[in-house]
Amino acid sequence: MTTYFEDIREGDVFRGDEVIVDKAEMLADARRNDPQPFHVDEELAKHFPYGGLTASAGYTVTLWYRSCRPIIAPFVFLGGFDWHIKMPNPVRAGDRLRLEIEIRRKRPSNKQSDRGYITTSQRFLNQDGKPVFVCEVVWIIATRDSSLAQLVEKLTVRATASEELPESP
Numbered sequence: 001m002t003t004y005f006e007d008i009r010e011g012d013v014f015r016g017d018e019v020i021v022d023k024a025e026m027l028a029d030a031r032r033n034d035p036q037p038f039h040v041d042e043e044l045a046k047h048f049p050y051g052g053l054t055a056s057a058g059y060t061v062t063l064w065y066r067s068c069r070p071i072i073a074p075f076v077f078l079g080g081f082d083w084h085i086k087m088p089n090p091v092r093a094g095d096r097l098r099l100e101i102e103i104r105r106k107r108p109s110n111k112q113s114d115r116g117y118i119t120t121s122q123r124f125l126n127q128d129g130k131p132v133f134v135c136e137v138v139w140i141i142a143t144r145d146s147s148l149a150q151l152v153e154k155l156t157v158r159a160t161a162s163e164e165l166p167e168s169p
Contacts, residue, residue: 017070054090088131099124
């Protein structure tokens with residue numbers, strides 16, 4: 001089912017897929033993108049403020065996107081802006097994370113009738129219910145009569161179909 005700006009209500013809450021932090025993937029990402037000792041060396045990490053190995057912010061954002069994907073997939077999503085991010089607790093190997101998104105506000109665009117703005121409050125929670133990534137971000141969502149909506153729907157169908165293809169050798 002396709003979700004347009006008109007279909008979204010303030011107060012709606014969406015929950016993403018659970019993602020599990022894979023230690024090997026976490027370490028590989030950190031070695032490549034953020035090789036701080038507390039991200040890549042278990043022994044040294046014990047001496048840093050979090051007392052052990054933690055995922056990098058970049059890897060945490062990757063996991064957040066994975067959990068977010070099934071939430072946003074039906075939306076005719078045109079982009080996001082005005083990000084306000086906090087990371088109040090560390091992410092560790094083996095953590096089970098799940099995203100919750102609440103629609104805080106919505107308003108139609110004053111300048112372009114083919115879109116509206118949705119302010120979201122997002123909490124990425126670990127298995128203990130503690131937030132590891134919190135953000136407020138504004139999404140741009142197409143209205144039902146938008147010509148952009150038809151284009152985005154076609155692109156979404158193509159992207160979904162390409163995921164079903166086997167990987168190249």
